[in-house]
Amino acid sequence: MSTSITRKRRSNLRLWSWIGAAVLAVSAFLYGSVSGGQPQTNAERAHALADNFACPVCSGQSVAQSDASVARIIRREIRTWVDEGRTTDYIRSQLVADFGEDIDYTPSATGITSLVWILPVVGGAGAITGLFFVFRRWKLDADFEASAEDVALVDAARADLP
Amino acid sequence: MSNSILGSGAVSLGLAASITGMIVVAMGLANHRGSWKRETRWLVGIMTFAAIAAVVVMERALITRDFTVAYVAENGSSKTPALFNFATMWAALEGSILLWTLILTGYVVAVLVKFRDRHDDPMVGWAMLTLFVVTTFFFALMLGPANPFKSFNPPLGYDGPGPNPLLQNHVLMAFHPPVLYLGYVGFTVPFAFAISALVTGRVGEGWLLATRRWTVMAWGFLSLGIILGAWWSYETLGWGGYWAWDPVENASFLPWLTGTAFIHSVMVQERRGMLRVWNLSLVVSTFALTILGTFITRSGVLNSVHAFVESGIGPWILTFFALIVVVSLGLIAWRGDELRSPGRIDSPVSREGAFLANNVLFAAFAFVVLLGTIFPLIVEAVDGRSISVGNPYFDRMTMPIGFMLLFLMGIAPVLPWRKASSGVLSQRLIGPAWFGAAVVLFSVLVGARGWAPLLAFGLGGFAAGASGRQLILATRRQGWRGLVGRTNGGMIVHIGVILIAVAFAASNAYVRQDEFNLLPGDTATMSGHTLTFEGSTVIEYPNRTERVARIRIDGGQVYEPALATYPFAGQSINIPSVRSTAVDDIALSVLSYPEGTDDAVLLRATIQPMIVWLWIGGLVIAGGTLMAVVPGNRRRPTDPVSAPLEEVSV
8 A cells, every 4th residue: 555655656756857847948948949149140140141152163162161262252242241131032142143053052942953852851751651550550460369378378477577 | 123013913913812712702602612711711811911012012102202103193292291191092092992992801801800710601601702892893993993003204303292281281181081991891891791691591680690899890980980080171171160061071971870770770680580671771771872972082973172083983983882782682682581570569669669760760861961962963964954952951951850869869778678658768767858958957047049959958968868877777787897788888879979969059050250350469359259360470391381370369378370382282271270178169260361461361260169079979989889899798588678567568
């Protein structure tokens, strides 16, 4: 009787502990996510944008990474646009118009390039669906009645346990 | 005798020994006799001697600046410092293939020694045959399109340009490629045994057990090699970053992803006899991806800052890659029925369920990285357009997968095999959950903001709590032996991976970068730090001229980023200087010294938190890998491996 009460008390304590951990984590997370901290400066926004475009004369380096003079010029241009309050879309269209589509590290979501976005999502959905059906089949296969012989075997094994 | 002739002779000898080895082992297997073992020992010995001799000849040619060897003429220089001159062997295409071959022959010797008592076993025989096929390919490359010993007729007084300047300004260049190759090449051994298992029809757990430690060691070397590469990139390229989703970086990451999936899924097959096809596919994919990576790095098909010069090696490697895929798939299809697993997973909420989910996520991760890497080629082939896929795509697509993997790293270590009850989960996860919550709270209190980094920190804390719990329980029971063995070593590796994930999230979310035009005495302020330019100095070295800027940070120590000019290479590069602390790094690099100004400097400063934890995480992974290959306490056969009986539905 007392063991059962202790077990119940422990279970309740654990439940409250889980609630406490969840409240702490969620409230801290929401505060940190919503309050946003200091706004991004123009320099920071310009740097983040420069990392989204390929240096037109380099091998595999972004505008933010490259030391090439053209990359430096583009960085300065981006900074000017950011200081003028231009939108990201405006900056993207200007750079694509000046240097071609391959300056943009973000593939377009239209036409054939949309496949790079769609295929992983379709593949992921397919994998999850496949797993769902596999587990369902395994579960259905497992739903059988234990025979009296099976139960006797298990009882014997449990009786042997220390 | 000239180095060209000696080197070519050594490579020819290695190729002859490899081909003979292939024939001898194949005939031995066909005649069902184990007599191939004595000849094989000799042939492996000759092949290894040939590889070592070729490397010695190349180093001799580099050290003596023998410009009659074309490789030395193109990559060596009398001005290159000794360490980098030694490392020049792997600074360009042909030498890197030579290093690959040396390491491969080393692994073949190790296999021969390890399985010395099982040479009559067809499983070992077929594995040796596969290894000989791979060594033959690499020796053949060195006599074909990647010949490191081509001769050259240098004009009088000729001196070479030396290796790419970026490859001779940091000591990590001497270590990063060999360690990476130890990882890449190491996966040849499990691949060889997988092929052997398919051919012999012994597709049970034997080949997995035989190659378990080989796989873990190869994985550990690959992990360390990638981290060293990131560190090298951070310390030398001067853009303040360490990972750019560059095709060559992705090429090393792809086998790491599939290799990681394999290391986890292999445990399901060992315990439950399941996932046979999947495990074979993973080990084949891992090896095939190392070859595909070699193609991407060396064929010049994709733009990369790390790529070697374009060469004719591409079609050879692509053909070998196709051969690996076709033969492996053919064998898997041939053994189709025998690969069907007898078991099933009782519940998704179980250790094996978590491993399955982990594998789906790693496969998805690898698919995204592979697709993003080769997609520009696909688009160009289909409609002739030139596009780029970079940071924004990879960050957006891989971030959710990374979060899910962190979550699984927290759950999986506490899950029992077969099935877990909610009571067990609740009891085992409460500690990690509190640790995760405390990490989120701490992060917010110290000023971290934004949902993505906070989620990464919280999940990282949760996963670290689960790994720490396992280690504490194990060391309480077994003392120091609680830190060794696959499970406990694996938990140490988890902690290393978590450190890297958290540092990656923090450094990417809170990076600050700006450029400053400074005159001597000027001070720039950035994110609470002051950078004072105290002037510049010109220093002459035998191979370069450096103009060093002296920058005092926060009124304390002076740091000296420089702009180096290598006259022989006709190239200028910046040499960054980094102040590292446990909290943040300040990376300084000189972009230029503007002409027409009085000693001014254009300085780039990058401030990122937690960078040093990336490298510490790499060391923890290396340490954990070593612990994982040390045999732990053997489980007593009577010990329960699943949830208590009363919690399992009968």
